[in-house]
Amino acid sequence: MMGMGGMWLWTTIGLIGLIGLWVLVACAIAWVVGPRRTGAAPDALEVLEVLEARLARGEITAEEYRRIRRLIATGH
Numbered sequence: 249m250m251g252m253g254g255m256w257l258w259t260t261i262g263l264i265g266l267i268g269l270w271v272l273v274a275c276a277i278a279w280v281v282g283p284r285r286t287g288a289a290p291d292a293l294e295v296l297e298v299l300e301a302r303l304a305r306g307e308i309t310a311e312e313y314r315r316i317r318r319l320i321a322t323g324h
Contacts, residue, residue, distance in 0.1 A: 292320055 290298075296317070303313045 295320060 299308075299313060299316055299320075302308050303310065308316070
């Protein structure tokens with residue numbers, strides 16, 4: 249026959265299981281609504297291609313193009 253000690257054991261196991269379930273639910277929600285990475289950062293060649301396209305479309309001037317290229321080349 250199981251006494252009070254057995255009841256305490258099953259209550260504790262049930263409580264730990266319930267807490268574990270809530271932790272799993274919280275992790276799943278955080279994974280679903282959390283921030284997503286869109287991929288790797290563009291490399292310098294991709295940035296230069298965009299810069300050249302903007303110059304060709306007239307969105308930036310030749311001086312702005314040269315200034316931005318210098319910034320990219322020096323890493324500042």
